[in-house]
Amino acid sequence: MSWALELLRAVVGTVLIFTGVAVIAAMFGVLLERKISGWIQSRLGPKHVGPQGLLQTIADTLKLLQKENIVPRNADPLIFASAVIVVPLAALLDYVVIPFGATRGGPLIYRDLNVGVLYFAATSSLVVVGILMAGWGSNNKYALLGGLRSAAQMVSYEIPIGLALITVAMQAGSLSTVAIVAAQTTSAPHVWYIITQPISFLIFLTAATAEVNRVPFDLVEAESELVAGYFSEYTGMRFALFQLGEYGEMFAMAAMAVTLFLGGWHAPWPGRPLLHPVLWFVVKLYVLIFVFMWVRWTYPRFRIDQLLNFSWKFLIPLALVNLVVTAFFIMVLRA
Amino acid sequence: MLLDWAYVAVFAIVGGVMAALPLGVIWLISPRSTYPQKNETYESGVPTIGQAWAQFNIRYYLFSLIFVVFDVEIIYLYPWAVVARRLGPLAFYEILVFLVILVLGLAYAWRTGALEWV
Numbered sequence: 001m002s003w004a005l006e007l008l009r010a011v012v013g014t015v016l017i018f019t020g021v022a023v024i025a026a027m028f029g030v031l032l033e034r035k036i037s038g039w040i041q042s043r044l045g046p047k048h049v050g051p052q053g054l055l056q057t058i059a060d061t062l063k064l065l066q067k068e069n070i071v072p073r074n075a076d077p078l079i080f081a082s083a084v085i086v087v088p089l090a091a092l093l094d095y096v097v098i099p100f101g102a103t104r105g106g107p108l109i110y111r112d113l114n115v116g117v118l119y120f121a122a123t124s125s126l127v128v129v130g131i132l133m134a135g136w137g138s139n140n141k142y143a144l145l146g147g148l149r150s151a152a153q154m155v156s157y158e159i160p161i162g163l164a165l166i167t168v169a170m171q172a173g174s175l176s177t178v179a180i181v182a183a184q185t186t187s188a189p190h191v192w193y194i195i196t197q198p199i200s201f202l203i204f205l206t207a208a209t210a211e212v213n214r215v216p217f218d219l220v221e222a223e224s225e226l227v228a229g230y231f232s233e234y235t236g237m238r239f240a241l242f243q244l245g246e247y248g249e250m251f252a253m254a255a256m257a258v259t260l261f262l263g264g265w266h267a268p269w270p271g272r273p274l275l276h277p278v279l280w281f282v283v284k285l286y287v288l289i290f291v292f293m294w295v296r297w298t299y300p301r302f303r304i305d306q307l308l309n310f311s312w313k314f315l316i317p318l319a320l321v322n323l324v325v326t327a328f329f330i331m332v333l334r335a
Numbered sequence: 336m337l338l339d340w341a342y343v344a345v346f347a348i349v350g351g352v353m354a355a356l357p358l359g360v361i362w363l364i365s366p367r368s369t370y371p372q373k374n375e376t377y378e379s380g381v382p383t384i385g386q387a388w389a390q391f392n393i394r395y396y397l398f399s400l401i402f403v404v405f406d407v408e409i410i411y412l413y414p415w416a417v418v419a420r421r422l423g424p425l426a427f428y429e430i431l432v433f434l435v436i437l438v439l440g441l442a443y444a445w446r447t448g449a450l451e452w453v
Binding site: 006007010011013014015017018065066067068069070071072073074075081084085088089092093096110111112113114115117118119136138139140141142143144145148149151152155156158159162163166167169170173174175227232233236237238240241304305308309312313316317320323324327328330331334 | 336338339341342343345346347349350351353354355357358360361362364365366367368373374375376377378379383386387388391392394395398399401402405406409412413416417418419420421423424427430431434437438441445450451452
């Protein structure tokens with residue numbers, strides 16, 4: 001293939017993923033969140049814009065587009081402005097290695113990197129740079145506290161995530177996401193890794209909730225004490241871009257959990273899948289998204305010492321033990 | 336291999352442009368009106384006192400420091416994880432030694448109270 005064609009493919013792929021995530025994850029995700037929170041709290045949620053409130057987020061986006069763009073006098077203008085691009089970009093970089101499904105031509109993925117899992121671990125933690133930039137650049141006490149908390153929290157929960165990812169890589173013998181899906185579904189035992197690695201799955205899900213700063217780990221934003229945390233000073237579309245980054249990151253984490261632990265785009269049984277592979281992927285993805293939202297509207301917030309203790313004194317030792325046990329069984333059973 | 340990373344680079348560049356697009360749109364259409372109070376730093380409605388760029392809790396720094404150690408160690412586990420099955424017992428015992436050293440570090444940090452939030 002000539003380089004022009006490759007470039008075209010890459011650009012089209014990027015544009016598709018960006019618009020897809022912006023529409024499905026951010027716009028539809030926000031609506032879903034509001035509907036589910038309403039349902040859990042015995043309310044109706046948005047209802048007036050469009051049928052059953054379906055167009056609510058579109059209306060909100062249009063409103064945000066018309067808002068003034070305010071930069072506080074004391075802020076560092078360059079850092080303040082560039083944080084807005086760093087956060088969504090870092091969240092969206094995760095999608096490079098996520099296989100959304102399969103067609104006759106092969107798996108539907110932007111690029112099947114041979115170090116996919118490592119790449120995911122790296123990009124998913126890049127968000128913290130953007131958040132810290134926003135917190136520092138705002139020169140606002142709430143924002144700075146939010147940014148610092150996010151740094152402490154996200155780095156603490158990155159370690160359990162890394163250790164959980166390693167057990168999966170060990171079982172599959174590869175870091176490529178497509179190969180990991182194949183190892184769960186097309187080769188001999190047909191077992192999803194949620195069955196062989198339940199502890200890793202739980203660690204991943206818990207730490208992912210912390211990585212995307214959602215309740216019960218939302219100290220970074222903590223409306224009741226920090227106003228909105230690191231994005232207190234952002235108005236209009238800049239605020240919307242942070243939301244895009246946040247929801248994009250949440251969907252990326254859920255998609256990665258589907259890929260690593262729930263057999264990716266394959267049906268739970270071998271043979272005829274009944275649904276199109278992409279639909280299977282979406283179904284599993286939304287089950288996990290629902291779990292994230294369910295947790296958010298059920299649990300109260302942690303305190304920062306509890307939060308850090310939970311990671312360093314419970315999750316990390318547990319993940320290390322889990323890693324050693326997995327390594328031991330792989331050595332014994334390798335045959 | 337190199338082509339893979341070219342793809343990632345294109346993703347990052349095009350993605351950055353796409354993330355900046357809405358900013359361009361608001362630059363064109365958003366209203367502009369300003370008065371001194373509007374550009375104040377938000378502090379729950381009262382006049383802003385001083386700067387936020389002051390001293391803050393050293394604990395945040397300490398946790399980042401421990402993290403760096405752990406994260407670097409985890410990077411070394413990735414290549415081992417891929418070939419663990421092929422290498423067998425020797426690799427397992429070697430990584431066990433590696434992990435024991437890592438755990439000793441965690442135990443030391445725990446014991447000296449570096450993990451306490453006071």
